[in-house]
Amino acid sequence: AQSVTQLGSHVSVSEGALVLLRCNYSSSVPPYLFWYVQYPNQGLQLLLKYTTGATLVKGINGFEAEFKKSETSFHLTKPSAHMSDAAEYFCAVRYTGTASKLTFGTGTRLQVTL
Amino acid sequence: EAGVTQFPSHSVIEKGQTVTLRCDPISGHDNLYWYRRVMGKEIKFLLHFVKESKQDESGMPNNRFLAERTGGTYSTLKVQPAELEDSGVYFCASDAPTSSEQFFGPGTRLTVL
Numbered sequence: 263a264q265s266v267t268q269l270g271s272h273v274s275v276s277e278g279a280l281v282l283l284r285c286n287y288s289s290s291v292p293p294y295l296f297w298y299v300q301y302p303n304q305g306l307q308l309l310l311k312y313t314t315g316a317t318l319v320k321g322i323n324g325f326e327a328e329f330k331k332s333e334t335s336f337h338l339t340k341p342s343a344h345m346s347d348a349a350e351y352f353c354a355v356r357y358t359g360t361a362s363k364l365t366f367g368t369g370t371r372l373q374v375t376l
Numbered sequence: 377e378a379g380v381t382q383f384p385s386h387s388v389i390e391k392g393q394t395v396t397l398r399c400d401p402i403s404g405h406d407n408l409y410w411y412r413r414v415m416g417k418e419i420k421f422l423l424h425f426v427k428e429s430k431q432d433e434s435g436m437p438n439n440r441f442l443a444e445r446t447g448g449t450y451s452t453l454k455v456q457p458a459e460l461e462d463s464g465v466y467f468c469a470s471d472a473p474t475s476s477e478q479f480f481g482p483g484t485r486l487t488v489l
Binding site: 304 | 379407409417418419420424431432467469471476477479480481482483
């Protein structure tokens with residue numbers, strides 16, 4: 263069965279520190295990969311996505327992620343955390359050639375401290 | 377351009393009652409999806425409409441859930457009768473046929489007491 267694993271349900275970083283949120287997927291075929299963010303009392307917003315081409319993708323708010331096929335990973339990073347980055351982050355996959363549904367990880371809540 | 381909208385934003389009902397959630401997708405989006413997040417767990421797919429047809433309903437938990445999309449525009453998700461385990465946040469999303477990105481609504485938080 264296809265699955266997405268996000269290591270760490272809660273991550274805390276200091277303002278200005280590196281943000282690293284991990285995501286691994288299981289699939290024999292490279293899927294489309296997404297990171298969504300949910301700010302308090304809001305819906306899911308797309309941060310970035312990988313479909314084809316360059317494996318390092320840049321998204322909004324200074325976030326980026328790198329697709330590593332050999333590691334079946336799509337970790338999300340940001341060089342310097344800001345207080346406004348505090349939110350819940352979801353990694354998701356969409357398998358090409360099959361149903362268009364998204365399969366999500368369990369989410370990682372990011373806390374940014376002073 | 378208006379985004380995906382959902383109504384109501386919150387609903388609190390008693391076990392055994394009926395609740396109907398509504399989703400209005402982005403205009404022109406043929407694909408409409410329902411997802412649910414039960415507290416502390418992952419967001420799970422419920423079903424997928426292409427226009428008014430159910431393309432994939434493999435995620436629907438049981439026959440207490442009924443989804444419709446008459447006319448291929450807005451969709452409703454009815455839970456009847458509601459059970460305690462139905463509590464959670466119900467998200468709706470839509471996309472165009474050739475798009476890789478799904479656009480999500482703000483969700484409906486359902487609490488069954």
